[in-house]
Amino acid sequence: MPISEKIQTFIDRSSWIRRMFEEGARLREIHGDENVFDFTLGNPTVEPPPRFNEQLRRMATHPEPGMHRYMNNAGYDRTRAAVAERLSRTSGLQVDAGQVIMTCGAGGALNVVLKTLLNPGDEVIILTPYFVEYKFYIDNHGGIAREVWTRREDFQLDLDAIEAAISEKTCALIINSPNNPTGVIYPEADLRRLDALLKRRQQETGRAVVVISDEPYARIAYQGQQVPSLFACVDNAVIVTSHSKDLALPGERIGYLAASPKLQDCQLFMAGAVFCNRVLGFVNAPAMAQRLVADLQDESVAIAPYQEKRDLLFDHLTALGFKMVKPGGAFYLFPLSPIEDDVAFVTRAQQHNILLVPGSGFGAPGYFRIAYCVEQEVIERSLPAWSRLAADLGM
Ligand code: PLP
Numbered sequence: 001m002p003i004s005e006k007i008q009t010f011i012d013r014s015s016w017i018r019r020m021f022e023e024g025a026r027l028r029e030i031h032g033d034e035n036v037f038d039f040t041l042g043n044p045t046v047e048p049p050p051r052f053n054e055q056l057r058r059m060a061t062h063p064e065p066g067m068h069r070y071m072n073n074a075g076y077d078r079t080r081a082a083v084a085e086r087l088s089r090t091s092g093l094q095v096d097a098g099q100v101i102m103t104c105g106a107g108g109a110l111n112v113v114l115k116t117l118l119n120p121g122d123e124v125i126i127l128t129p130y131f132v133e134y135k136f137y138i139d140n141h142g143g144i145a146r147e148v149w150t151r152r153e154d155f156q157l158d159l160d161a162i163e164a165a166i167s168e169k170t171c172a173l174i175i176n177s178p179n180n181p182t183g184v185i186y187p188e189a190d191l192r193r194l195d196a197l198l199k200r201r202q203q204e205t206g207r208a209v210v211v212i213s214d215e216p217y218a219r220i221a222y223q224g225q226q227v228p229s230l231f232a233c234v235d236n237a238v239i240v241t242s243h244s245k246d247l248a249l250p251g252e253r254i255g256y257l258a259a260s261p262k263l264q265d266c267q268l269f270m271a272g273a274v275f276c277n278r279v280l281g282f283v284n285a286p287a288m289a290q291r292l293v294a295d296l297q298d299e300s301v302a303i304a305p306y307q308e309k310r311d312l313l314f315d316h317l318t319a320l321g322f323k324m325v326k327p328g329g330a331f332y333l334f335p336l337s338p339i340e341d342d343v344a345f346v347t348r349a350q351q352h353n354i355l356l357v358p359g360s361g362f363g364a365p366g367y368f369r370i371a372y373c374v375e376q377e378v379i380e381r382s383l384p385a386w387s388r389l390a391a392d393l394g395m
Pocket of ligand 1: 042104105106107108131176179180214216241242243244250254255
């Protein structure tokens with residue numbers, strides 16, 4: 001039976017993901033697991049913090065009657081209140097539980113927000129290089145993705161380019177900091193300038209642009225780096241996030257969306273988002289995961305090991321002549337491809353058993369992404385292979 005033509009096109013367009021996966025499996029078969037260095041997936045190999053397991057044991061030892069039933073589509077009040085309390089503390093604003101909806105990960109939250117906001121043909125600005133799913137999510141809800149490059153030299157916000165891209169069709173702007181794939185963090189001053197710019201443009205176009213801040217890496221920031229509170233800087237804002245990375249729970253599908261108390265028509269937005277969480281078929285975020293994370297809002301996996309991994313790879317690759325921005329957080333590096341064709345480069349890397357993702361997958365040909373959320377010893381063992389790859393390319 002034929003499938004939708006659009007979905008067939010989307011599958012073909014993202015076929016490099018499948019090709020990478022198949023190539024990885026083939027190389028492992030030939031060379032053995034330990035000799036293949038897979039830097040393709042943002043799937044953390046670390047385990048959740050010990051307090052997560054304590055909560056899990058407590059829940060299993062003292063099950064509460066009714067704990068597996070449906071609840072309010074927005075989620076448990078206790079979990080939403082815990083999230084709101086942390087957001088109030090970090091932003092200095094009064095965020096209430098009513099402004100929080102528990103979701104199936106950040107991906108679920110993004111879909112809920114986009115479905116709530118978009119009319120057919122509305123534009124959503126995404127910043128290149130971008131997380132590849134944004135385009136599909138925007139399309140899910142009849143929107144059109146408008147790509148705007150960040151500054152090439154440091155992948156920071158190009159405020160002039162954003163301003164130029166805004167029109168009366170613009171409904172929202174998605175930002176992601178710390179960023180996948182570049183690892184950069186947007187500073188507070190730039191977020192405040194963004195807020196001023198959006199208010200200025202609203203006066204001209206008559207339409208407010210909502211900033212959707214996708215921040216699953218917000219707690220993965222390195223020494224000396226601060227991830228500013230979005231709510232403290234931008235008024236018309238919604239946060240979407242999850243515990244996929246900070247508590248290393250990507251398979252549990254637990255996250256949330258939160259609307260700033262300063263969001264225009266905040267109550268109306270929340271009513272729409274609760275409805276969309278329901279009719280997208282999520283109904284509610286997983287009940288057990290909601291219970292587990294309620295008391296873990298200030299917990300995080302250890303950040304120092306990620307920083308060590310970043311330093312190890314950054315120092316080695318820079319010494320070999322690779323050029324890249326030093327990331328302030330998340331667990332990705334996004335170097336310039338030493339040959340123009342990033343797909344050809346990734347194929348050359350495979351010949352040395354190094355698996356990478358081409359920048360084209362993020363709308364940024366000429367770069368490649370390294371996901372270093374792997375065991376430290378995988379990175380250590382990969383270093384000679386990187387040296388051979390550089391020599392092979394005459395670097
Ligand atoms: N946004 C970004 C930038 C991501 O990197 C990811 C996952 O890798 C997601 C959203 C989706 O996260 P979740 O697993 O919480 O749906």
